[in-house]
Amino acid sequence: MPQSCEATITLTGDLHARPAGALSVAAAKFGATVRLSAGEKQVDAKSVLAVMQLGASSGQEVTVQASGPDAEQAVAAIVAILAEASRVGE
Amino acid sequence: MAPKVGIVLVSHSAPLAEGAAELAGQVSGEGVSIGTAGGTDDGRIGTSIDKVERALRLADSGVGVVILPDLGSSVLTVRALLADADDLPDLVVMADAPFVEGAVAAAVTAAAGGDVDAVLAAAQEARHATKL
Numbered sequence: 001m002p003q004s005c006e007a008t009i010t011l012t013g014d015l016h017a018r019p020a021g022a023l024s025v026a027a028a029k030f031g032a033t034v035r036l037s038a039g040e041k042q043v044d045a046k047s048v049l050a051v052m053q054l055g056a057s058s059g060q061e062v063t064v065q066a067s068g069p070d071a072e073q074a075v076a077a078i079v080a081i082l083a084e085a086s087r088v089g090e
Numbered sequence: 091m092a093p094k095v096g097i098v099l100v101s102h103s104a105p106l107a108e109g110a111a112e113l114a115g116q117v118s119g120e121g122v123s124i125g126t127a128g129g130t131d132d133g134r135i136g137t138s139i140d141k142v143e144r145a146l147r148l149a150d151s152g153v154g155v156v157i158l159p160d161l162g163s164s165v166l167t168v169r170a171l172l173a174d175a176d177d178l179p180d181l182v183v184m185a186d187a188p189f190v191e192g193a194v195a196a197a198v199t200a201a202a203g204g205d206v207d208a209v210l211a212a213a214q215e216a217r218h219a220t221k222l
Contacts, residue, residue: 017113017116017117017194018116018117020117021116021117021118021119021194021197021198021201022119024198024202025118025119025198025201025202026202028198028199028202028203028204029202029203046202047195047212047215047219048117048194048195048198049191049194049195049216049219050219052221053219053220053221053222
């Protein structure tokens with residue numbers, strides 16, 4: 001039975017190209033669908049171009065939603081990458 | 091680690107191919123083989139069938155290669171190679187995709203372990219990506 005999971009993190013740095021790539025590579029390894037939302041936009045986390053287009057910037061809240069058998073692990077992995085990307089802030 | 095689909099960037103300009111490869115490699119992280127074939131054999135703007143063939147062989151890890159041409163006449167060079175060369179790697183496909191966005195999307199999908207069809211689809215879907 002599909003499971004859903006969601007978490008929100010406030011970025012402390014802009015989401016640049018490299019972390020966006022790391023995020024999409026990680027998301028693609030899960031069977032669950034993974035979506036990111038920031039402001040009015042919501043995108044497929046497995047599409048690096050969509051993640052970059054999200055334009056998530058420092059101070060913004062990003063919500064990670066996953067749905068599927070490994071949804072919980074997917075959200076944990078993506079939130080960890082967002083936290084790390086924020087910290088590096090490159 | 092399982093072998094990953096390779097990528098070859100074919101451009102009329104060597105710096106353009108190398109720059110796009112560097113960018114795609116940085117975004118996707120290590121582990122994806124991205125070959126480049128930019129410019130003519132004597133370093134001018136143009137394309138070289140020999141450079142494409144070398145890049146293709148280097149990029150192949152046995153699970154396929156996706157080639158991205160920059161502009162239309164790169165397509166002709168790639169097609170000529172695929173039609174004439176012997177013993178090319180199996181599963182070589184050409185993507186109809188924007189060069190930079192396609193390279194980045196393809197590299198990320200290859201890094202995640204996508205097969206040739208998935209990497210090709212990621213490159214080609216890049217055409218629909220907006221930036222703003």
